[in-house]
Amino acid sequence: MTDKKKYPRIAIDGPAGAGKSTVAREVAKRLNIKYLDTGAMYRAVTLKVIRESLDLNNSEALEELLDRTSIDLDEEKRVYLDGKDVTEEIRRSHVNELVSPVSCISLVRRRLVAMQQAIAEESKGIVMEGRDIASRVMPDADFKIYLDASLEERTRRRSKEQLEKGISLTKEEVASEIMNRDTIDSQRDDSPLTIVGDALVIDTTGMTFETVVNKVVEVISQELH
Numbered sequence: 001m002t003d004k005k006k007y008p009r010i011a012i013d014g015p016a017g018a019g020k021s022t023v024a025r026e027v028a029k030r031l032n033i034k035y036l037d038t039g040a041m042y043r044a045v046t047l048k049v050i051r052e053s054l055d056l057n058n059s060e061a062l063e064e065l066l067d068r069t070s071i072d073l074d075e076e077k078r079v080y081l082d083g084k085d086v087t088e089e090i091r092r093s094h095v096n097e098l099v100s101p102v103s104c105i106s107l108v109r110r111r112l113v114a115m116q117q118a119i120a121e122e123s124k125g126i127v128m129e130g131r132d133i134a135s136r137v138m139p140d141a142d143f144k145i146y147l148d149a150s151l152e153e154r155t156r157r158r159s160k161e162q163l164e165k166g167i168s169l170t171k172e173e174v175a176s177e178i179m180n181r182d183t184i185d186s187q188r189d190d191s192p193l194t195i196v197g198d199a200l201v202i203d204t205t206g207m208t209f210e211t212v213v214n215k216v217v218e219v220i221s222q223e224l225h
Contacts, residue, residue: 006124006125007033007123007124007125008031008033008125008142008143008220008224009120009125009126009128009138009140009141009142009143010024010027010028010031010033010126010127010128010141010142010143010145010220011128011129011133011134011137011138011141011143011144011145012024012027012127012128012129012130012133012145012146012147012216013129013130013131013132013133013134013135013144013145013146013147013193013195013199014129014131014146014147014148014193015131015148015154015178015181015182015185015186015193016154016158016177016178016181016182016185017149017153017154017155017157017158017178018147018148018149018154018204019147019149019157019204019209019212020039020129020130020147021037021039021129022209023129023147023204023209023212023213023216024037024127024128024129025037025077025127026209026213027127027213027216027217027220028126028127030213030217031125031127031217031220033123033124033125033126033127034119034123034124034125034126034127035077035126035127035128035129036073036116036119036120036123036126036127036128036129037073037077037079037129037130038112038116038128038129038130038131038133038137039099039129039130039131040073040079040090041071041073041112041115041116042099042102042103042108042112043079043090043091043095043099044069044071044079044081044086044090045066045069045071045102045108045112046090046095046098046099046102046103047081047086047089047090047095048065048069048081048082049062049065049098049102050094050095050098052065056101056102056105059107062105062107062108063107066107066108066111068082069081069082070082070083071115088165091162091165091167092167093167093169093177096177096181097177099181100180100181100184100185100188101184103131103184103185103188104184104188104189104190105190106189106190109132109190109191113132113136113137113191116128116130116137117137117138120137120138128141131185131191131192131193132191132192132193132194134146134196134199135191135194135196136191139196142223143200143219143220143223144196144198144199144200145199145200145202145216145219146195146196146199146200146201146202147202147204147212148201148202148203148204148205149203149204149205150205151175151178151179153204153205153206154178155171155174155175155178156171158174158177158178159171159174162174200219202215202216
């Protein structure tokens with residue numbers, strides 16, 4: 001076990017569009033520890049599946065694909081798939097549509113969870129965000145946070161985020177995408193999205209980004225000092 005005061009291990013979970021990535025990134029920056037976006041790892045695998053037109057029911061082909069896949073995330077939060085920068089492409093709609101079905105596959109989850117656990121083990125403190133961090137990846141995390149928000153709020157945030165990246169979807173399309181992900185993520189057999197009993201739940205609806213970050217950092221800092 002690491003010294004939690006020096007090297008805190010922080011799990012941040014929540015549904016699509018709840019603000020996990022931006023909040024987790026800033027919390028890690030303020031605490032001067034590593035940040036890991038596990039969702040980006042699933043997106044990278046999904047992108048490779050799309051590029052190779054892989055049948056998700058072909059477990060042998062999927063295992064072979066995973067065997068020759070490398071995913072790296074640098075300090076600038078760039079995502080590299082087999083050495084190529086895919087940071088922008090993994091956020092596009094064609095990946096959005098398939099990432100939940102890919103994430104449901106136990107073989108994929110086992111591989112990526114093992115990678116995530118290895119990263120956590122070798123890190124001197126980490127903020128890791130996703131959907132199964134507190135329940136599966138880091139069940140012994142020092143801090144467990146669950147960020148939530150109303151569907152309307154999550155749709156507004158995701159629409160703004162996509163527009164900034166030049167992705168033009170209607171709010172109805174974005175809401176439908178989010179609802180679909182919610183359904184798949186919460187109902188999958190392997191590591192569904194769930195709120196663990198000892199998590200601090202923060203409903204961020206109507207809260208500014210700064211307010212959410214301050215609240216999370218305050219909770220953690222009270223324990224660390």
